[in-house]
Amino acid sequence: MSQHTSGLAIETAGLVKTFGETRAVDGVDLAVPAGTVYGVLGPNGAGKTTTVKMLATLLRPDGGQAHVFGHDVVCEAEEVRGRVSLTGQYASVDEDLTGTENLVLLGRLLGHHKQAARKRAGQLLEAFGLTDAAGKQVKHYSGGMRRRIDIAASILNTPDLLFLDEPTTGLDPRSRNQVWDIVRAVVAQGTTVLLTTQYLDEADQLASRIAVIDHGRVIAEGTKGELKASVGAGSVHLRLRDAEQRPLASDVLRRSLDADVQPEPDPLALTARFSTAAGDAAAEQAARALGELAHAGITVDSFALGQPSLDEVFLALTGHDTHEARSTEDEDEVAA
Numbered sequence: 539m540s541q542h543t544s545g546l547a548i549e550t551a552g553l554v555k556t557f558g559e560t561r562a563v564d565g566v567d568l569a570v571p572a573g574t575v576y577g578v579l580g581p582n583g584a585g586k587t588t589t590v591k592m593l594a595t596l597l598r599p600d601g602g603q604a605h606v607f608g609h610d611v612v613c614e615a616e617e618v619r620g621r622v623s624l625t626g627q628y629a630s631v632d633e634d635l636t637g638t639e640n641l642v643l644l645g646r647l648l649g650h651h652k653q654a655a656r657k658r659a660g661q662l663l664e665a666f667g668l669t670d671a672a673g674k675q676v677k678h679y680s681g682g683m684r685r686r687i688d689i690a691a692s693i694l695n696t697p698d699l700l701f702l703d704e705p706t707t708g709l710d711p712r713s714r715n716q717v718w719d720i721v722r723a724v725v726a727q728g729t730t731v732l733l734t735t736q737y738l739d740e741a742d743q744l745a746s747r748i749a750v751i752d753h754g755r756v757i758a759e760g761t762k763g764e765l766k767a768s769v770g771a772g773s774v775h776l777r778l779r780d781a782e783q784r785p786l787a788s789d790v791l792r793r794s795l796d797a798d799v800q801p802e803p804d805p806l807a808l809t810a811r812f813s814t815a816a817g818d819a820a821a822e823q824a825a826r827a828l829g830e831l832a833h834a835g836i837t838v839d840s841f842a843l844g845q846p847s848l849d850e851v852f853l854a855l856t857g858h859d860t861h862e863a864r865s866t867e868d869e870d871e872v873a874a
């Protein structure tokens with residue numbers, strides 16, 4: 539694998555990291571095509587950060603192999619470091635410096651001349667919507683601004699591979715969207731992005747392929763479509779004319795689709811998730827259910843048939859949802 543001809547930005551085989559009794563990463567195989575966003579999706583404690591740290595040469599694997607653009611992360615760590623950048627789950631810019639000062643300082647550390655460093659800082663602050671905050675100390679930034687300056691700091695030199703470790707955890711929807719736009723822009727420049735996330739919709743939005751990990755293992759891998767199809771399920775979202783009919787509508791759907799029916803916060807809306815029977819399309823099953831709703835005198839105002847969400851995929855694959863936390867980690871950065 540020393541000759542890099544595979545078109546893969548990352549290739550791992552049987553990657554392992556243990557902390558005492560904990561097999562944080564327990565034999566992970568990954569193949570990340572260059573030039574794409576690759577999602578690593580998993581709940582708290584799944585082993586995402588540990589995997590990223592090994593790939594970024596911050597943590598030494600206990601077993602298996604990992605190559606980044608054909609370079610071994612252990613024997614050729616320098617080559618790997620020259621091509622990657624990491625935005626960690628816990629941010630790394632200096633709280634007491636302003637946005638501009640942080641980026642200029644980091645630019646200087648990367649060897650840019652003062653003028654070039656200032657220019658690049660200005661460009662990034664503008665691109666990330668931080669021009670107004672450029673002169674403010676980072677400790678006064680909101681969570682979303684903070685995350686954006688972290689990402690800006692990690693792409694001062696355009697890396698070939700950018701690790702984004704849970705870039706939007708804890709952000710509000712608007713800030714998440716801003717970060718998503720940034721990720722799309724970074725990839726459009728040719729950078730490969732490995733994104734870890736606990737949010738299925740985030741992987742859905744950004745990633746072309748996704749590895750679902752749980753307890754240190756890859757439990758599913760594929761394109762979004764493949765993952766969803768593998769679950770063999772459908773969902774229908776309904777909005778009724780009359781909120782009082784919702785319990786009856788739930789009963790009908792439960793019976794007709796053998797569905798798991800959940801009320802939505804909107805008192806008129808409900809979602810039914812169902813398994814597709816062999817040889818039967820989800821759409822046909824849903825159409826039959828609509829007929830039965832009409833038959834029961836229920837007026838449906840709007841109706842949408844969806845693929846299962848990645849949340850449903852996760853539940854189907856693991857038997858538990860993504861919010862069942864394991865113990866949280868202690869930070870242990872190892873300078874290799």
Ligand SMILES: Nc1ncnc2c1ncn2[C@@H]1O[C@H](COP(=O)(O)OP(=O)(O)OP(=O)(O)O)[C@@H](O)[C@H]1O
Pocket residue numbers: 557560561562563580581582583584585586587588589627736864865866867868869870
């Ligand atoms: N330095 C460490 N020392 C001991 N145990 C650790 C260490 N780092 C991680 N672990 C353990 O390894 C497992 C995987 O942790 P990791 O941080 O990789 O998970 P994660 O998927 O990034 O989770 P989160 O979503 O909470 O960030 C957890 O059980 C964690 O407690």
Ligand SMILES: [Mg+2]
Pocket residue numbers: 586587588627703704
């Ligand atoms: Mg983590």
